[in-house]
Structure formats: C-alpha cells, structure tokens
Amino acid sequence: MLTSLITTLALTTHLLAQTPAPAGRIAVGIGTVEVLPALVQTLAARDGEQLLELDRVKQSLDGQLTAAIGATAKFDVIARNDWPQLLREQDFATSGNIDAMDAQAAKSFSLRGIRWLIVPQIADFQDYIESAHFEGLGQKMTRRLVKLAVVTKVYNTTSGRLVESVNSQFDDQRIINDPTNTTVQGGRFTDSMILSIARSTAEQVARDIVDRLMPAKILAITDRIATISRGAGAGVAAGQIWQVFAQGQALVDPDTGESIGDEEVSVGWIQIQSADTRSSRAGVCGGDFGVAAGCIVRRTTESNCPTLSTAPSSAPVAAPSSAPVAAPSSAPVAAPAPNNPLTPVTPLPPVQSTGKRYTAAIFVKNRPADVAPEKVMVLEDYIAAEVDRLCFTTVSREDTLNAVARFAAAGANAGTAVDPQKDLDRLLSDETSALRLAQQMGVDYIMIASITAYINDRIDAEAYGATTSIRSAQMDVTYRLLGRAEGQVITSDSVTATEKIRESPTLQQKRDLIDVVIRRCAHSVGDSLAKRCSESALQGGAALPEKVALRVVCTMQDMSVPGVVSDPATGRYIVSGVNWNLLATNASVEIDGVVVGSAPELMNVFPGLHKVTISCEGFRPWSRTVNVQSGMNLTVALQLTDEGLLRWQSQLQFLQNLTQAQQLTDADVEVIRATAEFIRNSRVVLDMQNSTTINTNQPPTYIVPGWWPAAPAAELVAPVVP
Numbered sequence: 001m002l003t004s005l006i007t008t009l010a011l012t013t014h015l016l017a018q019t020p021a022p023a024g025r026i027a028v029g030i031g032t033v034e035v036l037p038a039l040v041q042t043l044a045a046r047d048g049e050q051l052l053e054l055d056r057v058k059q060s061l062d063g064q065l066t067a068a069i070g071a072t073a074k075f076d077v078i079a080r081n082d083w084p085q086l087l088r089e090q091d092f093a094t095s096g097n098i099d100a101m102d103a104q105a106a107k108s109f110s111l112r113g114i115r116w117l118i119v120p121q122i123a124d125f126q127d128y129i130e131s132a133h134f135e136g137l138g139q140k141m142t143r144r145l146v147k148l149a150v151v152t153k154v155y156n157t158t159s160g161r162l163v164e165s166v167n168s169q170f171d172d173q174r175i176i177n178d179p180t181n182t183t184v185q186g187g188r189f190t191d192s193m194i195l196s197i198a199r200s201t202a203e204q205v206a207r208d209i210v211d212r213l214m215p216a217k218i219l220a221i222t223d224r225i226a227t228i229s230r231g232a233g234a235g236v237a238a239g240q241i242w243q244v245f246a247q248g249q250a251l252v253d254p255d256t257g258e259s260i261g262d263e264e265v266s267v268g269w270i271q272i273q274s275a276d277t278r279s280s281r282a283g284v285c286g287g288d289f290g291v292a293a294g295c296i297v298r299r300t301t302e303s304n305c306p307t308l309s310t311a312p313s314s315a316p317v318a319a320p321s322s323a324p325v326a327a328p329s330s331a332p333v334a335a336p337a338p339n340n341p342l343t344p345v346t347p348l349p350p351v352q353s354t355g356k357r358y359t360a361a362i363f364v365k366n367r368p369a370d371v372a373p374e375k376v377m378v379l380e381d382y383i384a385a386e387v388d389r390l391c392f393t394t395v396s397r398e399d400t401l402n403a404v405a406r407f408a409a410a411g412a413n414a415g416t417a418v419d420p421q422k423d424l425d426r427l428l429s430d431e432t433s434a435l436r437l438a439q440q441m442g443v444d445y446i447m448i449a450s451i452t453a454y455i456n457d458r459i460d461a462e463a464y465g466a467t468t469s470i471r472s473a474q475m476d477v478t479y480r481l482l483g484r485a486e487g488q489v490i491t492s493d494s495v496t497a498t499e500k501i502r503e504s505p506t507l508q509q510k511r512d513l514i515d516v517v518i519r520r521c522a523h524s525v526g527d528s529l530a531k532r533c534s535e536s537a538l539q540g541g542a543a544l545p546e547k548v549a550l551r552v553v554c555t556m557q558d559m560s561v562p563g564v565v566s567d568p569a570t571g572r573y574i575v576s577g578v579n580w581n582l583l584a585t586n587a588s589v590e591i592d593g594v595v596v597g598s599a600p601e602l603m604n605v606f607p608g609l610h611k612v613t614i615s616c617e618g619f620r621p622w623s624r625t626v627n628v629q630s631g632m633n634l635t636v637a638l639q640l641t642d643e644g645l646l647r648w649q650s651q652l653q654f655l656q657n658l659t660q661a662q663q664l665t666d667a668d669v670e671v672i673r674a675t676a677e678f679i680r681n682s683r684v685v686l687d688m689q690n691s692t693t694i695n696t697n698q699p700p701t702y703i704v705p706g707w708w709p710a711a712p713a714a715e716l717v718a719p720v721v722p
Helices: 002-018 037-046 048-071 083-094 173-177 191-213 373-387 420-427 431-441 513-535 642-656 666-681
Strands: 026-030 075-078 116-134 139-156 162-170 218-222 225-228 241-252 259-275 280-285 296-299 358-366 392-396 445-463 466-483 489-503 548-566 573-584 588-591 594-598 602-605 608-615 622-628 632-638 684-693
Touching: 026 048, 037 048, 037 116, 048 075, 048 116, 048 191, 083 466, 083 489, 139 191, 162 191, 191 296, 225 259, 358 373, 373 445, 373 513, 445 513, 466 513, 489 513, 548 608, 548 642, 548 666, 548 684, 573 666, 588 602, 594 602, 608 632, 622 632, 642 666, 666 684
Parallel strands: 026 075, 026 116, 358 392, 358 445, 548 632
Antiparallel strands: 116 139, 139 162, 218 225, 225 280, 241 259, 241 296, 259 280, 445 466, 466 489, 548 573, 548 602, 573 684, 588 594, 588 608, 608 622
C-alpha cells in the first residue's frame, strides 16, 4: 500500500515537472532527505529498531515533501529525486521507437533549471514510552511519544547563499492515538502510521517555508469577508484563527545596513470559513483596527476568535526579507515559453519584391583547423539553398565549374592533386580576391561567410543516482554581404548553432553533430538575410569599372639559345651574336582563381588588385598580387621543375656549346633542326623582339631560318583594348 502511494506521488511529480510554470512562480528543487550523522550514531548505539523506523520515515518523507510543497501552489516544483526515471523516459523517446513529431513525447535538454534548492535534514527522532504512577490511586498509566524534528534550508542555486532556514517539528499525538495506526509486535510502526507521520511532517515543513518566504496576504475584503492568498494545499482549514498585521515602515539592521523586513502591527483577527486549492475566505472577528487588502495574515494557535474587548497586540513584528519576493504588479507577466523544438516559429515578414532577382556569389571560409574541407562545402551548399529563396539568386564556386581553376575535369581548367578547398581558402583569404572573382562571375553582390569557431565538448555527470554523458557541438558563423564594385558592406551578422545529445548506459548515439549545427547555422543565416531583405529592398549592384587590357608574357628563367642564322652571301648557317629568349605559350593564366586565357594572349580584366596565378606543365607555379593597369604587359620568368630542367638541359646542351661566328656543318644543322622541333612540340617559341645582344657588330643581313618556332611580332607589342 505504501509503495503504491509513493509511486502515485512520483508520477504526479513527473506530470508537474512537464507542465509549463505559471508566471511568477519560483522554480525549486527538493533535495533528498538526509539524517544528521550524530543522530544515526545515537540511535545505532541505543536501539537498532528505532534506526530502522527512522529509515522508513525518511524514505516516505522524500516523496511526501515533494507533494506537500507542490500543493502550496506557490512554487514550480522541479523533479530532482526522480531524475533517473525522467532520463530513462527521455532516452526511450530518443531511441527511435517513438514518433519524434509527437508533441507528447519527452524531449531531451528541456528540463527546467531551479532558482532555489530545498535541502531537508532530520535533526531529531524519538519514539519512547512515558509512564506515570499514581500511588494514591494505585494506578499506572503509560503513553507513547513520537517526535520528529526537521531542519530545512533553502539555498540560492546560483550564489549558494542561504535564503532561509526553518525548523519544523512533528508532535501530532492524534496520529499515535489513532486506532488504525496500532503498532504491531515489538512496537514497530505500521505502514499507515509511517505514511501519516511523513505526510504530517511534510505539510508542516511546506507551511513553515511558505509562511517564512511568502507570508499570506488579504487579497480583497468585502462586507467583512476577506479573501486570503493561501488555500487548502497549504494547510488552511475552516475554523482556524489567523491574526492580521498591517505593514509599517521598513526596518534596517543598524549593524549591517541590510533590510530585515517591514514593521508589522496587529490590526485584527479573521476566522477561516472555507478553503479552496489556492485561496480561502475568512470573516473578520473581534476588534477591527484597520483590516484591509494588502495586510499580512498569520496562523495562530487560538481555538476561538478573540472577543471585541480583546485588544490586538501592538508589538511590532519584522517580516522576513531574505527571500526576494516581488510585490504584486498590475502588468501582465508572460509565462516563459517551454523549450520545445516543436513550438511553431513566428514566420518572418514577407520579402519585398524588387521586380528583379539579383545575383550573389557565395564564398565560405574556414577559420578553425578542425572543420573538414568537405563540411565547409556542405555549409556553402546549405547557405546557397537558404539564400536562394530570398531576394537574390545565388552563384557558388561549384556552379561556375569551368570558371574556377580547381574544379574542371579536363582541359585548361583541369584540377590538381591538391585539395581544392585548401587552394580556394588560400585564394579567398584576401577579400579583394573574392571581390575580383565575383566580378569575373558577373554577379551583383558578394556574400562571404566565415566559420569563426567550432567547439566540441563532452561532459560526464553523475547526480541523483543517474550517470550521463553529454556531447555538444557549437558552431559560430559570421557573414557579410558586399557590393560588387568596391566591396562596401551592405549588411552583416553572426549566428550560432548548438546541438547536444545525451548518452547513458541504456542509450548510445553515434551521430556526427557537425552536420546538425551546419544546417542550423545556414538556416539562421537565411533568416537573418530575410529580415534584411524585408526591411529594405535590395537595389542593383553599383556599376563596375571598365575592363582594361592585360597581356602576360612567360619567359623561361635562365634558359636561352644562341642565334643560328643564314648568311645570304654564302648560304651557310652560322652562330650569331644574339641569344634568343624562350617563351612558353601553353601557360594558363588565372585571375582571382578564374582561368581567363593563356600567355601571351590578350586578356580583358578589371583594373586594380588581382591575384594572378600562372601554371604551366614542367614549370613551378607562379602567383602574386598584381595591380593591373590599362595596357599592361606583365613579363613573368617561369622556373622549371627539377625534372623539367634536366630535360631541357639535355636537349639544349649542343646549342649552348656553340660559339659565336661558328660556321655549322650540315650535321650540326640537322641536330639544331631536331632541337627546334623539340622546342616547337613543347609549345615554346623564340622571343626575337627582346633577345639579348652579345655582339652589336653582327651583320644585319642575316636571315632567321624558318624552322625556328618564332613568336609573331603582333603578340608581343603593347595591347590595345578592343
């Protein structure tokens, strides 16, 4: 019977914990009832049976105290002693066996915090027989006495400060004398007596706490009938006599300067006529010296209402002020919204239509080192999907597959073995490069998002008999929307997303939390931009500057060939006094990550700073920031790789051993012709416009043989913008 009652009380506690807290109630948790260690030692030395009885009372008091404090309707009672059962239900709801969209299903990480912690401790327990001898009558009488004293401390859970401490004592002999509570063999308590003692003590503790922290007040009074802010749940019953006090001036401790409450002056008496759950009605009785709404009322031990001749006590009593109880306010107080992921989200205001959907290029940068490159690209995809539903169409790097050098499968834009995300992150580390790349892509706006932080945590906790491990992830993302012309900031914001999962001996989860926070960050970015678009319509991007002509000429560093010419007078081939520079014609030119052509073709580029990258098979990559100006010729000396250098040196060794004015034999000419064919097949030409003159006295009538792959003169002159 006792077990079923305690189970019912525990279930009631669970239901109370899942109900949203009414406005104004303070959330409290109730700690496990403890027994003073000295009391345990005393009872163990005196009587083992009493120690067993005390343990039974203690266990029953645990559940009864939660029910009694909840019944006062003054606190929002949060389950703590039954935490393991709550966690097991949440684990089961997360296991996949319950519909996740069911509004009634338990939700993890939604347990409420508590402002106050109520810590009860049994300070005294006595159960003994008292005897009395009446020698004159020749009689002996005995009676059983049971005493239970509980000290209850209320702590502020944030500061650890003691809010209040109350002493409560059970001394209700009616329970002991009740025939239904007759003790069994050995004088041990029956289950009904234990339950009655625990319930009576719990109700007394609850009344003492509420009376000290939130004294009852008169809410209204009409025709000498007062309504007070205390009900049957707090032990109010018909026939009780309560004393009425008017509050006077504030009292201040002269030693500490702290407020110790208000002066209380007795102004009358009331007798309870009826009691509801949260309020009671009482009639004014005896002398009335100003009983009015707002007066404090306190329970007395009087059995009858004082007569009119009985003067109320004028001794001032200080009301406790250690509890921060707020005064009633006429303004409505909104109840805090429950932390329920199924709660509908207030829709964002509609996006204003501009009559045209502008385009925006999206770039995502990765600051933390522990975010994998593929996850960065996932975030970019999610942001593109979110932003695309707003006031502009998005263009991502992958959308411009053949424009971005590291993503093409073949041809001039073929990818490399290097991780493309790393190359692009290096490229976009300079915001100017992102701006120029967006201009090349022809968009109206540039959106640059940065993963500024990614934090993984694990917390192992053991409390109230349950062991749990919490894995959490947090990602911070900032973004800026820039104009396409000069990169001015149109709007910016930062968003944060977190996700947690709980593991326990009965629930193991192997999810990667980064996927969840990525999706939530992208959604938050979309909401932020939607708000921006709803506040003011976006306009078209500012006019871009006119493009200018740029030509890039790539020479081979430390590599030239001696001039071989034909003497028209003799028809013989000789070595001239000019060294011809070698130019690479298959070098791919990237401007801000976009392949715009091959050297030495003419290219049209926006003026200003650009990240210029040149790549050519057999040569080391060349990259530099260049301030491009109109009509600019950029000459770059490419350095051969170690393998390429050996290959070219073996091919040019014969030419480089020739001496000036040396006349060549037919065999020499055949070797030179083969070398010229090698140069042509390597897509390299001779720069005959900017060659190095060794001897200025060479005859000007020499003719360059046609088998040399010479660059057309038109490709090396200053370019002209079409």
